[in-house]
Amino acid sequence: MSEVILHHYDPSPFSEKVRICLGIKGLTWRAVQQPVIMPKPDLVPLTGGYRRIPVMQIGADIYCDSQLIVRELDRRFPDKPLFPIGNAGLAIGIEQWCDKALFQSAVMAIFGAIGDAVDPAFIKDREALSGQPFKVAAMKAMAPFALDQIRTHAALLAQQLADDRAFLAGDAPSLADAAGYYNFWFIRSFCPGLADRFGDLPGFDVWYDRVTAIGHGARTAMTPEVALGIARDAQPDELGTLPGDAALMGKAVTLAATDYGRDPILGIFVGSTHFSLSVARELADLGRVNVHVPRLGYSITPV
Ligand SMILES: N[C@@H](CCC(=O)N[C@@H](CS)C(=O)NCC(=O)O)C(=O)O
Incomplete structure (x- = not known):
């Protein structure tokens, strides 16, 4: 599996939620510093429009929103569960x-x-x-x-x-x-x-x-250029889709947060779970990346 890359900035509170989760699991990860305000020229090409922080990248899979990031971390690294069994x-x-x-x-x-x-x-x-x-x-x-x-x-x-x-x-x-x-x-x-x-x-x-003492796991810095190169050289993971979303498969859609930072992500619908929606984006300089957002609090609109 490719490395866990967190696009964040140190003072970001939602990133701190994710960093503590990385610490709970004792993971090794790479930190890419992104700007605190727009423009974010090394982030938005990856996400297709989403500008908020944090964003997690694993190869050519891009996970937006801390809510989905922690769920995906738990799916990939089930040891030391973030969602306690029974709770x-x-x-x-x-x-x-x-x-x-x-x-x-x-x-x-x-x-x-x-x-x-x-x-x-x-x-x-x-x-x-x-x-x-x-x-x-x-x-x-x-x-x-x-x-x-x-x-x-x-x-x-x-x-x-x-x-x-x-x-x-x-x-x-x-x-x-x-x-x-x-x-x-x-x-x-x-x-x-x-x-x-x-x-x-x-x-x-x-x-x-x-x-506080849990810490953040083992973090080392990565430049945005290296992170973009990793996305370019990787293929996104295979995905499934909920039966209720099958009619949208292969169609152009936009995904957008419904609270703030509503910039739409335009892509081809390629998968879903009860908790996530995914689109594929084909980019001249990066190849294909899949962008994933949480289902809760995000809209999906056919184009
Ligand atoms: N629901 C989002 C909220 C993320 C959020 O509001 N992040 C702040 C930073 S902590 C942000 O993106 N601010 C604007 C920016 O950095 O451009 C999540 O859980 O990730």
Whole structure:
């Protein structure tokens, strides 16, 4: 199997979720640094339009969105399951909760605190990403509320840890921990002093430190040029399709996130599972790559 390549940037919170999952599995992987704002000339040719971070590449298979990346990591490397047996729903539930409600509060608290110092180019980029104005003054006004919400999220996680279990789903770390952890890592790394410790939540910080100690597995850097060369020299894996999607096989479709960063990915529909949708893209300089997105939260539109 080709190497696991993560296209990311170090301060990216959704990438931190994936990096902790790589650490849980003790995997060796390659890290390609991508820009924090557009343009992303070494990423978008691979994804066919998707610009968000992280993206995982394995040979000529390109996986968009941390939700699908962790699922694919678990499929390819089943040791140390990210979806704990008998408790997969707990991990998925915590991931949904933390990717949406907690992430929104974290963004508000962070940019409420540092918004005045943020590069205008970043603000312009994130306005294009979200289709909404980036209102620093409104975020500043909401920051105390956001911080209170964040403490409450921490208290809810602490409730799950109240029986002194080591990790959210029991004795072993899983996706539940990576998902529960990364927003607090985001706030604590960006805004030291804002939510450094929750002294009144016994168990929370002991657990946080335990997740930090998992680390990221064995990471080495790779240049974008080498990653593109790997895609060019590889063939995508064989795929299956759900019977309900058979009519779309071989047809031109676009796939797009339905929340933000909705840039469509145009390709030929080549496969699906209950959790993913896949298109093939034929590129003059890269050959064929298959691009995969999660099914949940993504639309598929025949062209
Ligand atoms: N649902 C996506 C969300 C990804 C996301 O919002 N990533 C942020 C960085 S952590 C992003 O892409 N920001 C815009 C950018 O980097 O261009 C996932 O789970 O991967």
